[in-house]
Each structure stands twice: as C-alpha cells, then as structure tokens.
Amino acid sequence: MNAAAAISTEQVWAWLAEVADPEIPVISVVDLGIVREVAVADDGACVVTITPTYSGCPAMQVIADAVTGALRERGIEQVELRTQLSPAWTTDWMSEEGKAKLKGYGIAPPAQQVIDISGLRRSASGAQDLAAGVRRGAVAKPTVVCPNCGSSHTENTSQFGSTPCKALYKCFDCREPFDYFKCH
C-alpha cells in the first residue's frame, strides 16, 4: 500500500497514454482526449474521469475496462471510473501527436468542428444560430487532405464510415479511398 501511495498523477497519465483505442490502435485514449482527469488519493485509490466520444460509441465499455485493467496491472487496486458528459467531447481535444499518428495510420485527422457549442451557449440569440447551423451551403466543407499523398483534391463519398467517428473520402490524385476522422 505504501508503494501505491507514492504514485503520482503524472505516472498514471503516462500509463494511460499506453492504453490504445480499441478501434484505432495507433492512438491512445489520452491522445483522443477521452481521459479528462486523473486523481490519486493519499491511500493510493485512483479516480479516472473519462468522457464518451459519441453517445452510442460501442468502444466505451472496452475503453473503460482497458483503463481499469491497465492500472490494476500496475498495482493500483482501487480504481474508480467516472463518466462525465459535460463539456461534451470534441475532436479539438485530440493531441497534435494523436493527429500525426492518425495520419501515419492512413486516417485523415479532423479538420474543423461540426458545430461550436460554446458559441451557442454564450449567444443570446440562440435560435438564429441554430437555424444557420443546418442551412444548406452555409457551412463550409472542410478541406480534407489525403493521408496517403498529401493532396487536398479529395471528395466525400460517404458521410459515415466503419465507425460513428469516421467518414469516407477518396483522393482524385492518388486514387486511393481513405477514412476521415470527422470533426465533432
């Protein structure tokens, strides 16, 4: 128990940085921005706060188990996982390192946000902002760069891909189809 008490939150963050996302194994749950907070009590008990990417993301349970498992393996017996909805997860929280790793893996990283919630909250005329958010053509299409050849001459072929967080694109230059990690 004394050994556990000496563990720092930095150490826990470092361990969690090794926990891979189950669906995109090249990035960690820390790179993704899923882990929001780590707290270690004096008695060694560890509280990890995580946030879901998408409401129905089927990987969340696997991620929760992986986080708990990784800390237990390192000798932390008391691990508590808390789920926090607000502030809602956004791809802005993805680390630059994570984006680079995604690209290296063949997935184009997110290029903009789908809708800026913080603006909506601040604005007094929320109703108008809402209507603008879904007006056709009002929202500029993101420039998605092909992860294979670097060309921005690409086109969206499907708004959804193999997981809720991805869309499908194709590159007109190298002719390769690729996954795009949607902005969220």
Place this chain on the structure above:
Amino acid sequence: MDNKIAYLLRQGDNALILSQRLSELCGKGPALEEDMALTNVALDLLGQTRMWYSYAAELEGAGRDEDKLAYHRDAHDFKNCLLVEQKNGNYADTMMRQFYFDTWHYFFIGALTKCGDERIREIAEKSLKEVTYHLRRSGDLIVRMGDGTPVSHAKTQAAADQLWMYTGEFFKYDAVDEAMVAAGVAPASEPLRAQWLAHVSDIFGEATLTMPSPDAWMQKGGKQGVHSEHLGYLLAEMQFLQRAYPGSEW
C-alpha cells in the same frame, strides 16, 4: 408518475424506437454508404436513449435500469411520438420520417442546451453535435431525392404528404409538457414549431417539394401511450429475448 421522469422517458422512447426502426435496415440499405449511415444514426440514437433512461431511472429510484425500461415495458408504456414508429416503407419514406424527426430533434435539443436542469443540459450538449450531423445529412438527401428524377420526386412528395399528419404531435403539448415548460426545462411549443416549419419549408423549396398545409389535421396519441398497430410488432422483435428468457444476460 413525476412529470420530469415522464418527460425524460418520452425523450428516451423517441430515440429508442427510431433507433430500432433504423436498425431493421442493417444489411438492407439501398447502398453501402446508406446502410452505414442508417446504422450509425441508429447507434447515436441508442446512446442518447441510454442517457435519458439512466437519468429517469436514477430519479425514479425504483430499481429499474435502462435495460428494464427498454425491454420490460409494453406498448402502452411507451410514450414516443407516432412518427418514429412508422414503418420504413420505401427509402423516401425512411428518409422523410428521418428528416421530419431530425428537424424537430435539432431545434428541440438545441433549446435544451439552455434549459434549467443541469443534467438535461449535459445530455443535450452531448447529443447536439450528433443531431446536427443527422439533420444535415437527411436534409441533403431530401433535396437530392425531391429534386431528382420524376420517380424519386413523386415518391418523396408522397412520403412528405403521408407522414405529415404525424408531425403535429411534437408541438401538441399536454400536461407533462406544460409542467416542464413551467419548470424552465422544456422549450415553449410555438417558437419550436416556427423553427421547424421554417427549416422544412427551406429544404422543401430547394427539393422542389410542396409542403403540406401547417393547418392540416394531425394525428395524436403517442405521448399518451395510444399507438399505431406498428409499435407492437416492433417491440415483439426488439424484446423477444427478454420475453422468451426473462432476465437473461450477455
């Protein structure tokens, strides 16, 4: 039942029943891209269902959890709007149901991000980005199908006309809705309806579709548990395992 619990259950029921309808198309979508989109939208809605049900179950404190709420209730206990239980029909029917729902859902959830209940605000904030994406997609498809070939136009117009009578229920508030408006939780009906009509009108204009009359006669009953015959069949399939093997777990 407490008004807030009833209100939360309605939101969960709307999301769950539409999610189940869309799931029926898994592996049967008209194109691979559509198949993936339908099931991913279904997944988002299922995730949102869990958030609504969990909060309702916590407030209720009667030992029911999200699974019991989904699998251990019969048709009259579900208070979803009639629109979401309507059958998938042809693809114009499926997408028109989605577009009508998404438009309401988007403005409704958007309003809830400012509501007086912190937990509901959190659920709404979490859902809004997903719902925005859903509406942009269904709006685009309505334009493509409406402003498409003569056949796709005719089918899309028929779907618009046929499903129209199920859209009044979103804005026909009963005692539960009114209590939630008074409590600073629910958005008032009229502004919400104006936003809904304006967006549907915009998209229909671009889609060369004729919008049915806002004053048309509207169906009701879903919020009171009086459903069309379709819901029973839907539940029979969704709840089969729990009915055949009560309490079974993965």
